[in-house]
Amino acid sequence: MISFFRRFFQSKIGLPIVLAFLALIALAFAASDISGSSFGGAVSNSDKIAVVGGEGIPVSDLTLGANTAVDQLRRQNPTLTMPEFVAEGGLDEVMRQLIDRYTIGAYGEKYGLRGGENLVNSEILKIQAFKGLTGEFDEQTYLAALARQGLTPAMFRRDLSDGMIEQQLLGPAVAAPRLPEKIAAQYAALVLxxxxxxxxxxxxxxxxxxxxxxxxxxxxxxxxxxxxxxxPERRTLRFAVFGTDTLKVNATPTAAEIAERYKRDAARFQASETRAITSFVVPTQDAARSLAARIRGGAALESVAREAGFTASTAEPRDREAMAGATSFAFAESAFKAAEGAIVEPAQGTLGWYVARVDKVVRTPARTLAQATPEITEQLTTEKRAAAIGDLTAEIEAEIDGGTALAEVAKTYGLTIETTPALLANGQAFGRPDVQIVPQLAAVLQTAFQMEESEPQLAQVQADQFVIFEVARVEEASAPPLxxxxxxxxxxxxxxxxxxxxxxxxxxxxxxxxxxxxxxxxxxxxxxxxxxxxxxxxxxxxxxxxxxxxxxxxxxxxxxxxxxxxxxxxxxxxxxxxxxxxxxxxxLPIAENSDVVQQTRQQLGAALSDEYRGQTITAMRKDLGVTRNEGAIAAVRKQLAGEQ
Incomplete structure (x- = not known):
């Protein structure tokens, strides 16, 4: 790319504004997130942006669609503002998609197609975002998900119904179209x-x-x-970071607690023995006895196994129970009877007969309460501290939920409150590129840009770290004074x-x-x-x-x-x-039956589908009649752009 082009195309969101991401109107659900816009509802003659076949599109649909589009695009560009979106043509694209969706629904209904109530119900039941903890559809989860998007069940069901009509109408028109080979050859020649x-x-x-x-x-x-x-929108946050090492909790176990744990885990402190063995498995008892006899006579176990066509393997030291689980009870009994370095009497397992050597015997004597106390103390301290931290953070969260101010919570628990400079949604300090926010805030920044002011929240940001944070000030996206x-x-x-x-x-x-x-x-x-x-x-x-x-x-x-x-x-x-x-x-000339021609046919298939779809919807619009309310659209544009 020639060098001076680069300087001219570094706009904040690009030209055009990645409109390919605006699959807004057909509600999409992924990773349990819901996105989309609304349709239907009562419409007065003065509250519509267009009329499609006699049915009005509410102004609220356009506003909601634009807001949803910006929310989606902010996943790639957190500092994107609504005025930028409007200026880059995003609102026009949302408007086009709205009219297309209403056109498809109205056209389908005109000619007898419909998404019935039962079919809509079945689709709703399949949506992952509406499932509760049991994995089944949960009505409260469903209603909460819709409410977060500003949708009513009627709006959502209307959109699903329109989507089904679209599949019925446009599916046959755009299904796997094939570009004629002669046309593909013309396009393929353009590549060269x-x-x-x-x-x-x-x-x-x-x-x-x-x-x-x-x-x-x-x-x-x-x-x-x-x-x-x-x-772009800026937010100033107040926060306090604390960890399990900074909270004051009593986690020292008592002598009685240590004794109780020693009694509970008595088997752990009894004398124990583990053994490491090297072994291989043969199919019959006679073969196992013959090979074991050779090894006892002085031959190396590994050599005998290799000559017989087997591979010997060495296992880490295991106790009797673990060895029985990995081999068989009979073999474990034999292995624990043999002396260190001796050949184990052949025993049968699930895969055949074991030929084995005891490589090492590790004996651990029993430990008294006094000997086990340091280990038990460390274990109990960790457990008690974790439980105490859990109780303490639950107390803090309960106070926050009860309306206690962040300053009071911090004072009660000895926490230090800090205040950030004005932050952008991407975590950068506005106008101060040299400032870096604390790492703990990065994990909660997305949540902070969705919160109301002075409503603190508690979040665990690492296994041993927590942060209490609140929005101290919100500065809306706007143009500054001259x-x-x-x-x-x-x-x-x-x-x-x-x-x-x-x-x-x-x-x-x-x-x-x-x-x-x-x-x-x-x-x-x-x-x-x-x-x-x-x-x-x-x-x-x-x-x-x-x-x-x-x-x-x-x-x-x-x-x-x-x-x-x-x-x-x-x-x-x-x-x-x-x-x-x-x-x-x-x-340049292109050879007949060239791979380039076939690749071109394949690559242009998607474009051909889009063209067929566009032409089909254009024909539907013409059949139904579409009238735009330019005054209402202009009013929405000015409102979203911050011009009124």
């Missing part, structure tokens, strides 16, 4: 297409005025461009003015190149610094290789232009204009 040309960048900065705007100009410009300065971003606003105004002149320059340069002037000469004639020009000589498949996450728009334009043409292209965020000149197109 090579384009040669030049791309120039005319930066707005080269034409930006040196003098700043007047106060009136700056104020008016900032009013019209406030969304460019939106600051005074706080005055320098940035002045720079933005200059850039915007420069962009107007850069556009005019791009048009002059384009006209000259079309008339036969070389691009380099046309650029030089502007007599401005900061221009960049780069020669391009690329095959289309280099763009499709996947090495770049997103192909720069100037290259996209170059690969869609006619040979010998020149076109200007606006860069993002008033940063400048491109002039794209395509000199030559070379298409």
């Amino acid at each position: 297409e090579k384009r040669k040309g030049e791309i120039a960048l005319i930066p707005s900065a080269s034409y930006a005025p040196a003098a700043g705007p007047s106060e009136a100009q700056l104020t008016a410009w900032y009013k019209d461009n406030r969304t460019k300065f939106i600051r 005074a706080e971003v005055r320098d940035l606003a002045i720079a933005g105004w200059k850039r915007a003015q420069g962009a107007i002149l850069a556009k005019q320059a791009a048009e002059r340069i384009t006209a000259k190149v079309r008339a036969g002037t070389p691009l380099a000469a046309a650029l030089a004639a502007e007599n401005k610094s900061g221009f960049e020009r780069e020669s391009i000589n690329l095959e289309r498949r280099e763009l499709l290789s996947g090495r770049q996450p997103r192909v720069a728009p100037p290259l996209v334009l170059m690969f869609s232009m006619a040979e010998g043409t020149v076109k200007p292209l606006e860069g993002p965020r008033d940063l400048g204009w491109y002039v794209v000149s395509l000199e030559d197109i070379t298409i």
